[in-house]
Amino acid sequence: MKTIAVINGPNLNRLGTREPEVYGSATLKDLEERLSAEAKALGVEIQFHQSNHEGTLVDLFGQLADEGVEGVVLNGAAYTHTSVALRDAISASGIRVVEVHISNIYSREAFRKHSYTAPVCEGVITGLGFNGYSYALKQLAT
Numbered sequence: 001m002k003t004i005a006v007i008n009g010p011n012l013n014r015l016g017t018r019e020p021e022v023y024g025s026a027t028l029k030d031l032e033e034r035l036s037a038e039a040k041a042l043g044v045e046i047q048f049h050q051s052n053h054e055g056t057l058v059d060l061f062g063q064l065a066d067e068g069v070e071g072v073v074l075n076g077a078a079y080t081h082t083s084v085a086l087r088d089a090i091s092a093s094g095i096r097v098v099e100v101h102i103s104n105i106y107s108r109e110a111f112r113k114h115s116y117t118a119p120v121c122e123g124v125i126t127g128l129g130f131n132g133y134s135y136a137l138k139q140l141a142t
Contacts (some may be wrong), residue, residue, distance in 0.1 A: 001045050003069045006035060006133065008050040009057060009077035016093040017103075022103050024129060031125050031130055035073075038134055042141040054079055061089035069141030071099045073133055080105075080115045098136035101126040122128065 004011035008028065011018055016027035047069075051057050057079065064072065072090075074097050079086050089137050090097050100133070104127025105112040118124045123139065125132035 001043065002071070002141065003045040003047065003067075004039065004071040004073065004137060005047045005049060005069050006032070006073045006137075007057065007060060008048075008075045009079050010052040011079055012075060013050050013052070024102070026130060030087070030131040031133060035133055035137060036131060038137055039141075042138065044137075044141045045063040054083055058085050060096065061086075065093040065095055069095060070110075071095065073100055073136040073140065074098070074117070074121070074131075075100050075102070076117050080117050081111055084116055087116040087120055090117055096140055097121045098139055099124045100116050100132040100136050102129055102132065103127060 013028055015023055016025055019107065028050060036046060049060055051060070057076070072095050076083070076086055076099065080099065080101070097114065099117055099121040106126065115124065125135055130137070
């Protein structure tokens, strides 16, 4: 059975309370419950990771590659716009990755419009809320 990981970066553990006008009122647990049900329907295993620490996320890509994980739904949050190390970890892992963002990064501050990670991802979904995660999961399940 194919295994897909969902990785959420810094501050996404605060979903539901962090800027609800931007990110909504649903929590990270709500997202994980939704994706667990969708993964079951798609016939794939799913695992969840969240960290506020760049090095932990970098290490995680190597670990997931060693475990044979075939796909990652990644919301790198702020590290999307700042981390060459995360970009390099994605590239080195050989794992299919779809980058997602809950908000539309192109309608926000100028610094959010650049993604270091997008060029090494299969695709990018931005601004569709939790639906973006669902679309990414479906893409990686194929």
